[in-house]
Amino acid sequence: MFGFRHIPLLLAACLAGAPAAHAADAGAIHQRILTLDTHLDTPMNFARPGWDMMDEHSVQSDMSEVDYPRMVKGGLDGGFFAIFIPQGPRTPEGFALALNAALKREAEIRDMVARHHDVFELAFRADDAERIVKSGKRVVFQSMENSYPLGKDISLLKRFYDLGVRMVGPVHFTNNDLADSATDPKGPEWHGLSPLGKQLVAEANRLGIILDASHASDETFDQMLALSTTPIVLSHSSARAVFNHPRNIDDARMEKLAAAGGVIQINSYSDYLIDTPPNLAREQAMRALNRRYGPFQGLGGEKLKSYMAERHAIESQYPIPRASVDDLMAHILHAIRLVGVDHVGIGLDWDGGGGVTGMEDVAGIPEITRRLLAAGYSEQDLAKIWGGNILRVMRVVEAKASRP
Numbered sequence: 001m002f003g004f005r006h007i008p009l010l011l012a013a014c015l016a017g018a019p020a021a022h023a024a025d026a027g028a029i030h031q032r033i034l035t036l037d038t039h040l041d042t043p044m045n046f047a048r049p050g051w052d053m054m055d056e057h058s059v060q061s062d063m064s065e066v067d068y069p070r071m072v073k074g075g076l077d078g079g080f081f082a083i084f085i086p087q088g089p090r091t092p093e094g095f096a097l098a099l100n101a102a103l104k105r106e107a108e109i110r111d112m113v114a115r116h117h118d119v120f121e122l123a124f125r126a127d128d129a130e131r132i133v134k135s136g137k138r139v140v141f142q143s144m145e146n147s148y149p150l151g152k153d154i155s156l157l158k159r160f161y162d163l164g165v166r167m168v169g170p171v172h173f174t175n176n177d178l179a180d181s182a183t184d185p186k187g188p189e190w191h192g193l194s195p196l197g198k199q200l201v202a203e204a205n206r207l208g209i210i211l212d213a214s215h216a217s218d219e220t221f222d223q224m225l226a227l228s229t230t231p232i233v234l235s236h237s238s239a240r241a242v243f244n245h246p247r248n249i250d251d252a253r254m255e256k257l258a259a260a261g262g263v264i265q266i267n268s269y270s271d272y273l274i275d276t277p278p279n280l281a282r283e284q285a286m287r288a289l290n291r292r293y294g295p296f297q298g299l300g301g302e303k304l305k306s307y308m309a310e311r312h313a314i315e316s317q318y319p320i321p322r323a324s325v326d327d328l329m330a331h332i333l334h335a336i337r338l339v340g341v342d343h344v345g346i347g348l349d350w351d352g353g354g355g356v357t358g359m360e361d362v363a364g365i366p367e368i369t370r371r372l373l374a375a376g377y378s379e380q381d382l383a384k385i386w387g388g389n390i391l392r393v394m395r396v397v398e399a400k401a402s403r404p
């Protein structure tokens, strides 16, 4: 599986003489292959006042990174649209409100697809992806980031399966009743999965839902991998060997993930790609701004304009280092060289903090294809990385489900 991994470097040397033809090929290849991103936080924008998926927006004007016109420009055929609910109080009231919020978000995804059914379609099985793309539409799989909305009732997962959720991660920034997070400042609470989290793994396997260990602690990852009867994925994570951050995965674990048939989908979240030292003055200014305006997703019209102007002023007053496409490629290429083209994919965390200098939004993703071709990888390799691998995992998960 790993024996031929240096050949692409030799090919790159041979191809270096024909850059123009190469660039044209890259565009055509990117259009030809099925491209899926496994972590789109775009549904957080669906209820924004005046925001429509069919309008072309910009990061500069409203911070959004994905809409239909930019998906077309970037040649993204679709992906997993996340139902993300932030971790809140672990109380009966907190659970009930989180469940309602998750069901509302799921309905917003459906509403978006219903409104724009001529160009989007909900997908439920791996085979749906190619069929939808062939019909000229974009693929909308649904995933759940943070299983906090399930509270302590794992049977609720079936409700989300029935609505179309096909990927689930137990935890987000802090520990919850299911698992330890990679980033909880308090450290481990369960040393991996809780007893309830172990039930979540079994139920996801039973239903046919892909398990996603992004945001999970190392111990949680190990236990998900050991307990799951199917390959698991990291829907948006990067390489700890390239930048040492707890949200990234180390080489030994990446190799275990691959050996079990899984995939790491590389993230473009700058703070996980390079060292960005904390900037307290900037954080304080941003906090004060957000206190005055409330969540930016609630802003529209003139209020949004003045919020963005103040935000840009803070950003230029207190600049922080930002990752580049080179930095992102360092993570992608490290992962491919370590575990091979069958076990690496793309999950850029658009609208959830993703984006690097030179690839500000989804319109910029053909650059990844160009860089991988320049590094000597083939169209066949690109097809695996951009969608083939995640669909392979999905087919295994579907085949092993005892409730198909």
Ligand SMILES: [Zn+2]
Residues within 6 Å of the ligand: 145, 215, 236, 349, 352
């Ligand atoms: Zn995330």
